[in-house]
Amino acid sequence: MSRPSAPDLAERIAGLSPAKRELLERRLRERGERAVASEVIARRADGARAPLSFAQQRLWFLDQLEPGNVLYNVTRAVRLRGRLDVEALRRALLEIVSRHEVFRTTFHAAGGEPSSRIAAEGSVPLVVTDLTGLS
Secondary structure, eight states: OOOOOHHHHHHHHHTSOHHHHHHHHHHHHHTTOOOGGGGSOOOOOTTOEEEOOHHHHHHHHHHHHSTTOOTTOOOOOOOOOSOOOHHHHHHHHHHHHHHOGGGGEEEEEETTEEEEEEOSSOOOOOOOOOOTTOO
16 A cells, blocks of 8 residues: 555545544654654744744835835736726625735834734725826
């Protein structure tokens, strides 16, 4: 019989009841081994602070040197033809924000140490400028 792969094993361990998981971990410790589930990153509560990754620390530091510098922003222009359903666009953007934590993440410093905070909900300020009168 072949051994399950690490992701399969982690899934199976994560699916155990807390009592069974504790028993498994105790038996593995007795054998000098550790469970794969201990390597799984626990979900952080909404609004909880988290340390920054190295890349986030670098960007935070650069923003401290030159606040508001847009050098690392990526912009795109999209040409739309036909009538725009603004409400459908707003709902679509809100859905994207709700699905991806990166769009709800803000950075804060306490005692000179940066941390990130993920908001439970996000908003999308959508400003519409009618340019139909322009060539």
